[in-house]
Every structure is written in structure tokens, then in C-alpha cells.
Amino acid sequence: MEIIYFAGGCLWGVQAFIKTLPGVKFTEAGRANGTSHTLDGEYDGYAECVKTGFDPAEVAVRELMGYFFEIIDPYSLNRQGQDVGEKYRTGVYSEQEKHLKEAKAFLGERSDSGRIVVEVLPLTNYVRSAEEHQDRLARYPGDYCHIPGEILCRYVKEPPR
DSSP, rough: OEEEEEESSSSSHHHHTTTHHHHHEEEEEESSSSSSSSSSOTTTOOOEEEEEEEEEETOHHHHHHHHHHHHOOOOOEEEEETTEEEGGEEEEEESOOOOOOOHHHHHHGGGGSSSSOOOEEEOEEEEEEOOTTTTHHOOOSSSOSSSHHHHHHHOOSSSOO
């Protein structure tokens, strides 16, 4: 089992999407690469993210990146859908250099079509989100989600209504 973190706007939809992908064994809603070690107060530079446990024998980082690109606008800085602000930036984070190299190679293959603003950085800090944010769309299918329904329907067993 290996761990990678994906930031793609509001984490509710990102988690609902990622948890259905082949090879993904678990997900957890959280915050990546901020400056504090607590959920109290402001976001302190954090990006909303989904901690993703996956089996590399079943799915490669390159494949996960391909799925991830289905749900984000990689050219939009600090904005996904109606979510605006630094905490909604797009990013890929890992403690393993091999993951970062694979993610950067994936982005490099797509950079000719515009300026991609997805950050790929070592994970410096992670804080698990409060329980109310874990699997939120599974519990409240009518909640806001910036990911288009037709994309979620392709993967999620019970898409938001």
C-alpha cells in the first residue's frame, strides 16, 4: 500500500470520486501543506485534499493522475468550480519522490495545451479533516459538489442528486 494526496477543489466530491477508482483502498479527507498542526482557526496555507491509499500493483500514479484530470481544471489557479481561494488549489503531494516524478512526467506530457497550475510538491504537513467532512457526499448526496454529475456518475455508485 502506498499513499498519495490529491487536492482538487472542495474535497467532498474529490473524495467521492477517488474512493471508487480501481486500486484505491482507502481515502481520507484532509488538508495538505499548511503551516499549523490543527484544524482550529484559518487554513494557514493548506489545500483541501484527499489522502489516498492505493495498491501500486493494481493502479499506477500515472493512471490516478489521468482520473484526477477528469475532475479538475488544471489551468485554473486557486479555483475549481465555484470554489475560490488558495485552499481550493490543485495539487499532488507525496512523501515518496517516485510519486512526484510520475506526477510531473504526466503534467509535462500535457503542458503544450496551456499553462498547467497543478502543484506537485513533497508533503510537508497533513491534518485529517473533521469527521463531518469524511465521506460527506455519501451521507448527504444533495450537498454541493463542483464535479459535474456526468463525471461522477461514470464512477460513483450512488452519485449526488
